[in-house]
Every structure is written in C-alpha cells, then in structure tokens.
Amino acid sequence: MGVFQLVALVTRGKDVEVDEDLTVAAVARRLGIAPATLRTWDRRYGLGPSQHETGRHRKYSSGDLAKLTFMRRLIVSGVAPAHAAEQAKTHKGELGLAKLIQRAGKKRSNEDLVSSLFTAAYALDSQYLDTAIADYLKRSGVVATWQEILVPLLNQIGAEWEETENGVEVEHLVSEIVKRHFLSVAFQKAITARPVLLAAVHEEQHCLALYALRAALNERGIPAHFLGPRTPLVAITGLVKKVAPPAIFLWALLPENADPRFIRNIPAVRPAPRIIIGGPGWDLKKCKDAVFAPDLASACEEIEQAIGA
Incomplete structure (x- = not known):
C-alpha cells in the first residue's frame, strides 16, 4: 500500500x-x-x-x-x-x-x-x-x-x-x-496561470494528505483551488465549468466516500482535465477514467504532467 x-x-x-x-x-x-x-x-x-x-x-x-x-x-x-x-x-x-x-x-x-x-x-x-x-x-x-x-x-x-x-x-x-506547518509553506513563483483543483470528496473529512499535496504544489509554484474536506459533487462540477482546471485531484480515504460519479460526472470542457485520484477508498476497477496516484510524489508528478511542467 x-x-x-x-x-x-x-x-x-x-x-x-x-x-x-x-x-x-x-x-x-x-x-x-x-x-x-x-x-x-x-x-x-x-x-x-x-x-x-x-x-x-x-x-x-x-x-x-x-x-x-x-x-x-x-x-x-x-x-x-x-x-x-x-x-x-x-x-x-x-x-x-x-x-x-x-x-x-x-x-x-x-x-x-x-x-x-x-x-x-x-x-x-x-x-x-x-x-x-x-x-x-x-x-x-x-x-x-x-x-x-x-x-x-x-x-x-x-x-x-x-x-x-x-x-x-x-x-x-x-x-x-x-x-499548521503545511498551511505555512510559502507559494513560490508560479509556473502556470491555470490553477488545479484539489478536493476530498463526499463526506471525506480525513484529508491531511490533501494539505500535504497543496503544500507540495506551493513549493513547485503550482496554484490550486483547494476545496478541502467534504466537497460535494456540485461544487466540483461548478468550478470545473467556470475555470476548466488542467488537473483535478480527488481524495477518498474511506470506501463509502469514493463514489465513481465524482469521476464520471466531471463536465466536458476543453482542454480536458487530467483526473487524478488518491487514497485507499477508491475501487480502481470502477475508476478507469482516472489516474491513480499511490503516493504524494506520484500525485505531484501527474499534476506537473497535466500542466506541461
């Protein structure tokens, strides 16, 4: 794991x-x-x-x-x-x-x-x-x-x-x-003008890993729309329609929160975002349209590829 x-x-x-x-x-x-x-x-x-x-x-x-x-x-x-x-x-x-x-x-x-x-x-x-x-x-x-x-x-x-x-x-x-320490990590000079989207889906509250990801992206100069814990599908779809992020990262620690609809119902926008999922809650057989990131380094690499860094 x-x-x-x-x-x-x-x-x-x-x-x-x-x-x-x-x-x-x-x-x-x-x-x-x-x-x-x-x-x-x-x-x-x-x-x-x-x-x-x-x-x-x-x-x-x-x-x-x-x-x-x-x-x-x-x-x-x-x-x-x-x-x-x-x-x-x-x-x-x-x-x-x-x-x-x-x-x-x-x-x-x-x-x-x-x-x-x-x-x-x-x-x-x-x-x-x-x-x-x-x-x-x-x-x-x-x-x-x-x-x-x-x-x-x-x-x-x-x-x-x-x-x-x-x-x-x-x-x-x-x-x-x-x-507190992750929130204090300073944002470096931006390498892209298009923020990515980070969210813990459904009722997911255990999302310390999501704070780690945002801090790691701050070090790399990658801006993010951080929606945090317990993000409903409507919030994700609404943001995607408005800003068309180059990458969407969805976190689910618990299986009951890892609803595949959070992946399937992402609005069709151009250019299409790379959908990345993290956490043990996801059933990967039901999430074939998303890329699974097994650790923090992998999540950062997938996001960097999505923005062309």
Whole structure:
C-alpha cells in the first residue's frame, strides 16, 4: 500500500512553569513517563525534588520540572540518559529546543526521528513536535517530510490506537500541528496561470494528505483551488465549468466516500482535465477514467504532467 493512501523556535523555561509544587505522579504525567522512571532518575542521576520538608512528601518545583523536561527531550533526541542527566543538572531554564533538534537531526536516521516524534506525541509535547517537524520540513521539503517522517508516524499512532484504543487526542494533536506547518509553506513563483483543483470528496473529512499535496504544489509554484474536506459533487462540477482546471485531484480515504460519479460526472470542457485520484477508498476497477496516484510524489508528478511542467 502506497504511503499516500494513509493518512520563535527556542522553547524557554516558561513552558514548564507551575503555580505550585508537584507530586511524583503529577510530574510523571506531564513528562509522559512512568513514576518508576522518575524515581529511577532521582536515585541514579540525582534529579529529584530540590526541596524537602521533614514529615511531608517530596514535591517538584517549576525549576525541577524544567530540568526534567530538558532531560526527557535530550533522551528523545537520542542522547544517552546518563549524558542527558549531566546536561540537565546544569540547565538554567533555557531549553534551546531548536538547537537541540538541529544538532540531533544531523546524526540520527529517519527511523530514529519517527521514534522520537512518537514518544513526544504520547507525552503531548507539542513544542517538541512543532519544532522537530519544522526543522525537517525546512531541510527536506514537503514530499520527504510527508513520506519519510509523517506517514510512518501517523501509521504508528494508528497502530497504537488499534491495539490499545488509547491516543485519539494524540492523533488530533499531531494532525493539527502538521496541518499548521503545511498551511505555512510559502507559494513560490508560479509556473502556470491555470490553477488545479484539489478536493476530498463526499463526506471525506480525513484529508491531511490533501494539505500535504497543496503544500507540495506551493513549493513547485503550482496554484490550486483547494476545496478541502467534504466537497460535494456540485461544487466540483461548478468550478470545473467556470475555470476548466488542467488537473483535478480527488481524495477518498474511506470506501463509502469514493463514489465513481465524482469521476464520471466531471463536465466536458476543453482542454480536458487530467483526473487524478488518491487514497485507499477508491475501487480502481470502477475508476478507469482516472489516474491513480499511490503516493504524494506520484500525485505531484501527474499534476506537473497535466500542466506541461
């Protein structure tokens, strides 16, 4: 199955400030680790609560939490726990998250990056996710970010949910971060004056891949009429009649949304548009008048051919 079928950058100490001291359980919950792990860090590395009153349970201050957050982010970035602890002990509140991720990105594999993003996602560390995705997107572009990093990450999150039925909030958090980054991709100098049409058909709402496609086209200077999720047939036919786009891309993740009429009922215009479909919902035997794009790179190539690029 093709990957297209699936679904200021410095973080400062203020992101972990708390109004009151926290228990072991509360800190572990914030960090996304087990309380036993937190106690191990205290016993093995000396990263425990800095203040303790006789006769009372030890609690963590905002400064303690900042150090522990820094340590967890170092570990997620590939630093060995012992070395991460040494750096965390001298941490003064400036997390330097962007530099940390940039330095790690030069050494770690895509597989390691996906693993670190998965860990950060389940810790609900939106700042780590935001910064790491932005760094890779800047270095590698939309297609590589989507196919090499984000699709494996989303698949892993989906597999975790299927196994445990936990993590719906994780998928939503990651999806919104990814969507925001794709929406921010700047449009380059146009290579055509004729926009293509992009739409998720019928009641299809799961269309993060469609945002990836628009972002990839922005990088290439290809304008698009983006109709987004839940696009009815009448909206597509109306736009085709008015502007005769050179290419029409229709996305359907779920079979119940992949109605072949969205292909058959495209109005006859000249020049005839290239109809491209993506997503696992389509029954290709019923869609012989359309070209199937198995991944994001293929979709971009088909659209480029349609506009003569």
